[in-house]
Amino acid sequence: MEKRNYKFWFATGSQDLYGDECLSHVAAHSKQIVDELNKSGRLPFEIVWKPTLIDNASIRQTFADANADRECAGVITWMHTFSPAKSWILGLSEFRKPLLHFHTQFNSEIPYDTIDMDFMNENQSAHGDREYGHIVTRMGIERKVIMGHWADTNIQDRIASWMRTAIGVMESSHIRVVRVADNMRNVAVTEGDKVEAQIKFGWEIDAYPVNEIVEYVDAVSEADTKALTDEYYDTYDILLEGRDEKEFREHVAVQAQIEIGFRKFLEEKNYQAIVTHFGDLGGLKQLPGLAIQRLMADGYGFGAEGDWKTAAMVRLMKIMTTGVKDAKGTSFMEDYTYNLIPGKEGILQAHMLEVCPTISEGPIGIKVCPLSMGDREDPARLVFTSKTGPAIATSLVDLGTRFRLIINEVDCKKVEKPMPKLPVATAFWTPRPNLSTGAEAWIYAGGAHHTAFSYDLTTEQMVDWAAAMGIEAVVIDNDTTIRTLRNEMRWNSVAY
Ligand code: MN
Secondary structure (H helix, E strand, O other), rough: OOOOEEEEEEEEEEOOHOOHHHHHHHHHHHHHHHHHHOOOOOOOEEEEEOOOEOOHHHHHHHHHHHHOOOOOEEEEEEEEEEOOOOHHHHHHHHHOOOOEEEEEOOOOOOOOOOHHHHHHHHHHHHHHHHHHHHHHHHHHOOOEEEEEOOOOOHHHHHHHHHHHHHHHHHOOOOOOOOOOOOOOOOOOOOOOOOHHHHHHHEEEEEOOOHHHHHHHHHHOOOOHHHHHHHHHHHHHEEOOOOHHHHHHHHHHHHHHHHHHHHHHHHHHHOOOOOEEEOOOOOOOOOOHHHHHHHHHHOOEEEEEOOOHHHHHHHHHHHOOOOOOOOOOOOOEEEEEEEEEEOOOOOOEOOOOOEEEEEEEEEEEEEEEEEOOOOOOOOOEEEEEEEEOOEEEEEEEEEEEOOOOEEEEEEEOOOOOOOOOOOOOOOEEEEEEOOHHHHHHHHHHHOOOOEEEEEOOOOOOHHHHHHHHHHOOEEOOOOOOOHHHHHHHHHHHHHHH
C-alpha cells in the first residue's frame, strides 16, 4: 500500500550574540549530529539538516516550509546555545506537525582541563533548551522531549520510536474506513461519534450497502479465483479433518474470490480499513474470514461487527510498525475466555475468524468449519497460534464527551496444551500487572472486548500518539493499582 517518503527536519536554535565563529561551530556540530544519526542505521527515516535558526523570521519561515512540505513528518529542535524563546512564538504557533525537542549536547563529557567561558557560551544547551522548553510549555504545544547524548544508541532508539509515533500522527488523517455493515444491533462499546473521530483523528468513515462490495466479488473471474486458491494451497497447510476434498476446496475458493473482490473495491475507492458483520452479508456466501486475514496481513485495518474504531486503530498501528526489523505482528483481536488457574492466569484471544497471520508462530493451516452464528455456509479461515513475549492491547472507546485510548501491557504465552477442537487462530496473554488487576482496571476504564493488538509498539508510543491527537490515554501496566487508576480517571474527567 502507498508509502510516503517521509523525512524529519533538524532545526538548531541559536542567536547572533556569539559572533560568526561560534555560529560556524554550531552549524558544524549540528551537521555532524545529523550525519551520525543518519549513519547509525537505527532510525527508520532520514533526518534533514536545516540552517541554524537565529531570529523570528528564519524560525517562522522554517516551520512554514515544514508545514508545506508533504514529505516532512516533523521537526526535531535543539538549542545548541541560548536562543531567546520569544523568537520561536510565531513559528511554533503556526506549526502543525509533530515536534521533538531533542535535549542533547555536542560533547558528552565536561572538558575539565580546557574548559573556559568561551566553551561554556558555545555549549550551553542545558541553558538554552530550558528557555525553549519553557515557551513550548507556556504555549501548550504538544511535543516530545528526549534527553541524552546523540551518540547513545538508547537515545537513537528513542528517536526512532518517536519517529514512528510521528508517522502515526501524520498518517492518521489519511485513514479511510469503509463500513459495509453497521454496528451490531444494541452493542454499545463498538459505537462512537464518527464526526468527532474525523475532527480528532482525521479518519473518514463511510458506509456502503454490502451488496455494492458483493458486486466486486461476483465480478471476479474463475481463473483469478483459481490462481489465488492455488496460492493458498501452496502457502498453507490444508486441514481437511474428514471433509470432502472437493467440497473443501470450493469453500476455500469462495474466500479467494472475496479477497480479490474486496481488494479491488478497497483499492478503487481508496480505503485502508474495512468493517464487516456476520449478520449483514448480503449476497456473500460466507463471512469473509481467510480473505480478511490476508488483507490485514497486507496492512489493511479491520474491525468485526461494524467496529470502525478498532478497524482504524489496527490500520494506524500497522502503519506505525511499517518496516520494523523482526516485526512480530499487529492484529485485530478479541478477549474470549479466561484461564483462572493460579499461576497460569490469562485470557484466550481469538475471533470468529479474523485474526491477522502476521502474529502467527509456527505453521498456518486452513480449516473449513461451521460458524456458530449467522446463516451462511461454513467459512474457510486461517488457523495458527501466536508468538510469545510482551505486547500491547489497545481499545479506543467513546465516552460520549471524549475518546479514551486504553493501553494494556500484556505478556503473550503459549497455552499449556493444544486445543484441537478450536477452529480459529488464537493468542493467549496475561495482562499486566496481573490478570485480576489488569482486567479490573480494563473494566473500570470502559475498555472493549475488541482490541487493536501489537507486539511491535510500546505504551510510550501510543500515549504520545493519544496526546498528539488531544485525547485521553489510560495505561494499565506493572505500575497500575486500582485506587490510583480510578483517581486518575476522575481527574481526567475534569481535565477533558
Ligand atoms: Mn467480535
